[in-house]
Amino acid sequence: MMIDRYSIALFLVFSYLVGLLDASAGDADPRYRGCVAECEKTGCAGGTCFPHCKFPSDGVANDGPWYMQEPLYLKWKQWDCQSDCRYNCMIDREKEREAVGHGPVKYHGKWPFTRVFGIQEPASVAFSALNLAMHFHGWLSFFILLYYNLPLRQDKKAYYEYASLWHIYGLLAMNSWLWSAVFHSRDVDLTEKLDYSSAVALLGYSLIVSILRSFNVRVEAARVMVAAPFLAFVTTHILYLNFYTFDYGWNMKVCVAIGVAQLLIWAIWVGITCHPSRWKLWVVVVGGGLAMLLEIYDFPPYQGFFDAHAIWHATTIPLTCLWWSFIRDDAKFQTSILLKKAK
Numbered sequence: 201m202m203i204d205r206y207s208i209a210l211f212l213v214f215s216y217l218v219g220l221l222d223a224s225a226g227d228a229d230p231r232y233r234g235c236v237a238e239c240e241k242t243g244c245a246g247g248t249c250f251p252h253c254k255f256p257s258d259g260v261a262n263d264g265p266w267y268m269q270e271p272l273y274l275k276w277k278q279w280d281c282q283s284d285c286r287y288n289c290m291i292d293r294e295k296e297r298e299a300v301g302h303g304p305v306k307y308h309g310k311w312p313f314t315r316v317f318g319i320q321e322p323a324s325v326a327f328s329a330l331n332l333a334m335h336f337h338g339w340l341s342f343f344i345l346l347y348y349n350l351p352l353r354q355d356k357k358a359y360y361e362y363a364s365l366w367h368i369y370g371l372l373a374m375n376s377w378l379w380s381a382v383f384h385s386r387d388v389d390l391t392e393k394l395d396y397s398s399a400v401a402l403l404g405y406s407l408i409v410s411i412l413r414s415f416n417v418r419v420e421a422a423r424v425m426v427a428a429p430f431l432a433f434v435t436t437h438i439l440y441l442n443f444y445t446f447d448y449g450w451n452m453k454v455c456v457a458i459g460v461a462q463l464l465i466w467a468i469w470v471g472i473t474c475h476p477s478r479w480k481l482w483v484v485v486v487g488g489g490l491a492m493l494l495e496i497y498d499f500p501p502y503q504g505f506f507d508a509h510a511i512w513h514a515t516t517i518p519l520t521c522l523w524w525s526f527i528r529d530d531a532k533f534q535t536s537i538l539l540k541k542a543k
């Protein structure tokens with residue numbers, strides 16, 4: 201009997217500690233917790249009330265159309281209510297904190313951002329969209345250069361041997377920025393997984409491209425042999441994140457390792473190559489390295505909008521522009537070498 205009580209007490213203390221460790225400083229605050237609990241019960245936080253927080257008491261919906269009675273709709277309504285309650289309680293708490301001179305704290309792992317038209321992190325969404333546009337522009341101008349401006353082989357294929365690698369790169373980059381914009385608009389389980397998975401896929405693929413391009417791997421069989429272990433690892437990692445555990449710490453380590461590896465590969469290559477456009481690569485490598493620091497040095501949003509992550513997304517916009525410009529120069533340079541050889 202004694203042991204039983206002891207183990208229950210120990211379990212309670214342990215789960216309380218785990219709960220505290222799991223929470224951010226903001227949502228561990230009992231006043232914030234009380235506000236959210238109250239709001240989910242009454243549908244009101246501070247002076248604001250949410251009509252969609254009124255749930256039928258017996259769990260069966262009212263006389264609305266059929267889709268209003270679906271459990272999925274109820275679930276969505278409940279989730280939307282929780283999201284609105286958390287946001288309004290957070291804003292109220294932050295106002296109180298500011299009044300007594302305290303700085304912002306994180307809630308559920310995120311800084312308190314000001315929403316615009318229901319978009320959670322407007323600055324990150326805008327910068328993600330601009331990155332997407334930059335990649336589209338870069339890829340499109342690369343495509344036009346290859347197939348309309350530069351001479352083609354007799355079989356209508358481009359001389360540039362890395363063309364298909366960059367096409368796939370462009371697609372993966374646009375896909376990744378699309379999901380980044382969606383995720384920063386609404387942070388739910390699905391959008392988070394899509395954003396992280398696409399980012400890992402892009403990162404892993406760009407590591408493969410950096411190896412193939414810097415070591416001048418032209419033979420198809422050799423390319424497959426180099427790419428296979430990386431593809432296997434990245435695929436396993438994505439499956440692990442989505443279907444086993446979503447381990448932020450481990451994912452961060454994997455992403456930093458892949459990122460640093462490709463920056464090093466490009467840095468060494470740019471140091472020894474005689475490529476006419478190597479200065480562009482220099483700027484991208486140094487800029488990319490500095491931008492990475494923003495992810496490590498995490499500061500709260502300025503004016504409720506621009507935090508370290510948003511600024512990081514902003515810095516990659518000009519770097520992307522320069523990056524595609526380097527790829528176009530590389531296509532021109534390689535084509536001219538191949539044409540000289542052919543003559």
Ligand SMILES: [Zn+2]
Nearest residue numbers: 324380509513
């Ligand atoms: Zn992001």
